[in-house]
Amino acid sequence: MNDDNSTYSLRSRQQTTMGGGNDETSNGSTRPFATSYSSPSSSTTSTPMSTRRTSPFLPTPLETLALAAYPALLAFGTLFSALSPQTRGAPYDAAAQSHHPDFAPSYFARKDNAVNVLFVKRGWAWVTVAFAVFVATHPSFRRVDSPIRKVRTAITRWALATAGWALVTQWCLGPPLIDRGFRFTGGRCEVAAEAVAEGTADEADVFTAAACRAVGGRWSGGHDISGHVFLLVLGSFFLLQEVGWVAARRGGGGFFGGAREERCVVMSDGAVKGAGVEAGAADDERGERELGIGSKFALAVVALCWWMLLMTAIYFHTWFEKFTGLLVAAMAIYPVYILPRWIPALRTFIGLPGI
Template identity: 25%
Template sequence: MASPEPPSTPKRTRPTISTPHRRTNSASHASPIDFKPKSPAARRMSMTSTSQSASLTPQTFAERATENEQLVLAGLVSSLMLSGILYSLVFSSSLNTSEIHHHSLPNRAAYFARKSNIFNVIFVKRAWGWTSFLYLLHLFTTPSIPSNINTGPGSRARRLDVWVLATLAWLLFTSWFFGAGLGDRIIALTGGNCAVPLPTGVDLRKAREIFPSLFTAGESTRNIQLAATTSKIYVPLPGQFCSGKPLNANTFPELFSLIPDLSSTLKATSNHESLQALPRPRWHKGFDISGHSFLLTLSVLVLGRELSQTWKSWAASSVIRRRSIKQDQGIQSITHKWSGVAATGLVAIWCWMILMTAVYFHNPPEKLSGLVLGLATSYLINILIPPSSSPSPFNPISAPNSAFSRPSSGIGGIFDENAARRGGVVDDGVILEDVAESSGEEHDLVNKGKTMGKRIRDKAE
């Protein structure tokens, strides 16, 4: 005998229980997002693992380049230098500027072969000043990260130390290396002579008696009287006059005794060369390491290291639309943004002038030695103060590189997993706590659960 069936509930009064975020299609097409864990801790763990899995995607070329910016920039600078040297050899466009007479040649036809070109006058002659200004402006306008402001590879103190070391290297080469600068010392040790041209109208017989070693440059004749009509005559000087010691009647009276009229009417000044009794002394021959090659190479690599995080954020924003977070758009943020743009433009100018130096100035060994010295200085700085970017020959201390990207937590480049579990949001390498949103979401879920339970009880009754 069949048991009686219980009375059925009318269809209109039967409660309907719906599961939020559940799809109506087959379970085989379900997404991890469809199933949300119940407890807040489980939800945070699920969000962390999902974000980490989503981040393990192949990197684009721009991302790979910005994570290895030191290696990329070193390769770029070396390629420009080698290309320029090859061009100068094929077309004989370069002057051997270690020969003193080349400093008095008239302007050449090519605009960038002239020392009076606008980039050389405005930028290259003040190269380290421009580099330092934009480096420090970008450094001190960087948004503060409390956990990373005083420690870590990307801290302001360590980035400031990079600039200090680079500045010391520049001073050692140009101004002081236990006396004269390193560049001047190398010229003197390799047979270079400091010299200055005699002005016209000087009694050559008397000059020959005082200075038996007068010489001409760029002329095959050894007859001083004949050479005086076709080229300049030079007086050899002690090396310190090419290393910063002022040349005047008090420091070298023998020379100024030859030009009494000029010395009485003209006074030496470094600001107006046309008013000087004599031009600035220069080195003749010797091995003259290209100061432009050294300084511009060092400037490119040091600025590139400072701009690496800015370039990474630009590369990431161009391929990934990250979670939008309102950020401060005050004067500091705007200044930091535009200082990055200006410094990037300066890097481009330095690269162009490296190419022009390779094409028009110095001989190949001097240009290559300046390039190698700049690369070696940057390498040494990166060993003493390791950068936070991926490894390269200029960053040998970092961990091995990976072909996949992973969110980082600020300038130091370390992913804070605990912060992500607490609801941290990764945005352009900075973890920001979104506590209000996290707590608000939990509160909404609790309210929805209470409301649903109340409706079920009311319909059941």
């Protein structure tokens, strides 16, 4: 009898464990045993739709919004220039890319305005100083447990962006790409007749806009990609990337806070995951919520870039010259900030802002 009772108890416990038995309530009645197991279908339907990944091959929604500001500024400026009687009626020297100072429709329509001379003409120096101050002062770069790799990859991205700026506007195994494109589309330097006659200049040897101006010539005839647009777009978006994603990952909140998990990357095994999987433990901590003086300085430079981009859109260059300046800037941005997201080996070398 005892053996039968032991056998019965063992079978009851097995049934209960497998979820097939009944559970006795306190009042002696029975009810089906409630298991903690959830079917795959039920767990799938309860998963929030917000976990859907963004494409690692394209800018995130927030980046797309920031990028859209540039063609919007250029389109608004071009439209304003076409509709404003004062701007439309002002004489403009296309070869010199300037309004005559005596007839300029605005102070910012003069190439000798202080912001153009002191800021835009030295634009990449301002971008570099703003970036250096940001890296030197932001808490995420000054933490004792912050890896040296963060600083190294940030400097690498700056070096690549600087190389892009230099190749397009300064030197590319000779003349920069802007000047090469100008000559390729039929442009030439109309050297002053006196300089040619005196033998101090040779029209065939003047290959750059700077050299042309140095001998008193005029750079005209070809398609002049807007160097101002290129510089202002590349410099401001570079700072937005470096400051924005660091502020987002450090819990900056506000404009940056919602962007923290937007970026996705392709892993070495082909899986697509959120960029945060490559962050260290120190990066996942939140606490330094203040932007700091470096971030504010960088954002002030961005704001001034946007203002001068609008002034360029209103008063200088044709719409197609401005468009090509924007296009070339986008071509310099993509390899530094989007391409590493889907090439793991490149990401190891360049890194991602904030990671």
